[in-house]
Amino acid sequence: MASQHDKLLLQTAQHLGLTFLSLLLAMAVGIPLGIFISRRRPLANPVLGVAGVLQTVPSIALLGFMIPAFGIGATPAIIALLIYALLPIIRNTYTGITGVNPMITEAATALGMNKSQRLFKVELPLAMPVIIAGVRTAAVINVGVATLGSFVAAGGLGEFIFGGISLNNTNMILAGALPAALLAILIDLGIGYLQRSGRKAMRYALYLVVVTGIATTLFILWPSGTEKLRAGFTPEFMGRQDGDMGLRSVYGLRLNPKVLSDAVMYKAAHEGSLDVISGYSTDGRVKEHDFLVLEDDKKIFPPYYAAPIVKSTTLTRLPGLENALNLLSGKINDSVMASLNHKADILNQSPQRIATDFLKAAGLYKPSRDG
DSSP states (O other): OHHHHHHHHHHHHHHHHHHHHHHHHHHHHHHHHHHHHHHSGGGHHHHHHHHHHHHHSOHHHHHHHHHHHHOSSHHHHHHHHHHHHHHHHHHHHHHHHHTSOHHHHHHHHHTTOOHHHHIIIIIHHHHHHHHHHHHHHHHHHHHHHGGGGGGGTOOSTHHHHHHHHHHTOHHHHHHHHHHHHHHHHHHHHHHHHHHHHOHHHHHHHHHHHHHHHHHHIIIIISOSSOOSSOEEEOHHHHTOIIIIIHHHHTSOOOOOOEEOOHHHHHHHHHTTSOSEEOOOTTOHHHHHTTOOOOOOTTOOSOOOOOOOOOOHHHHHHSTTHHHHHHTTTTTOOHHHHHHHHHHHHTSOOOHHHHHHHHHHHTTOOOOOTTO
């Protein structure tokens, strides 16, 4: 329980780090861009359109696109969160500045203010409530999307959520989902409170967030030191005795693995971001990338045998089916299964063609009576 408590605190800190750092970067990009398009209004629709299109890209797809360029870890997650936070910040900055009463700006000009003075002393202060509303929206969005950072080993509360889904563990799901929801509410209320407290309180809060973001970046999201072996395991593998727990207790291996989705794990290993991964020896990607399957000489992994399971009513209806299936006994081992999966998943061959070729090679193929 103590280890799970410590893990929850660490993942909460990682989640806050991902959220705040990406939000600060989005503000650093979005607010100046919103100011720029308020001065070049013909560019407003194209810029807002591009930001809107970027926000509609599915999160998992966006993270997948970034792995070749940025690898795995916090970097691709922060860039993805930055992209998702841009639209509300740019749009609200533009709306807030263009919504300032023209008579007020004309009065400022009449008082001798130049464009820069008018912007910082008149327009931005008047537009600040609208801009802060956009920041609040972006912050809540980022808290939710940051849970997907666990797919690329960025940490955060998503590790509990997706680990619980993999293990069918409701308590694990709630352990990640409830703190994430609470963080979203608290951040939204906190920004609203600072907005009402005045400019001085907001300035101090911004300094605190910057310092917190830098500290989190240095010590949590990108921890110091390098591992001799960079390991990456799925959430399911992390929570099983025939997995990371067994590697620690039986082999004494403490690899400090990154937790990520198997959808990107093989790709990360192929591109050199990981040295050791969990996987299935029958996976077609093992054959495609010529991965070496390590020998389990201490037998922490039980044999995983696949067998056809057929309803008795089906066997009664098709009396020759049982004998036909029994002909496959002893014909399929790990290497054969990996080859068949490779043809299906990598070469995109049809299941019918794969089965036909296999049966022909095994001398079991009989043409259909229907031709």
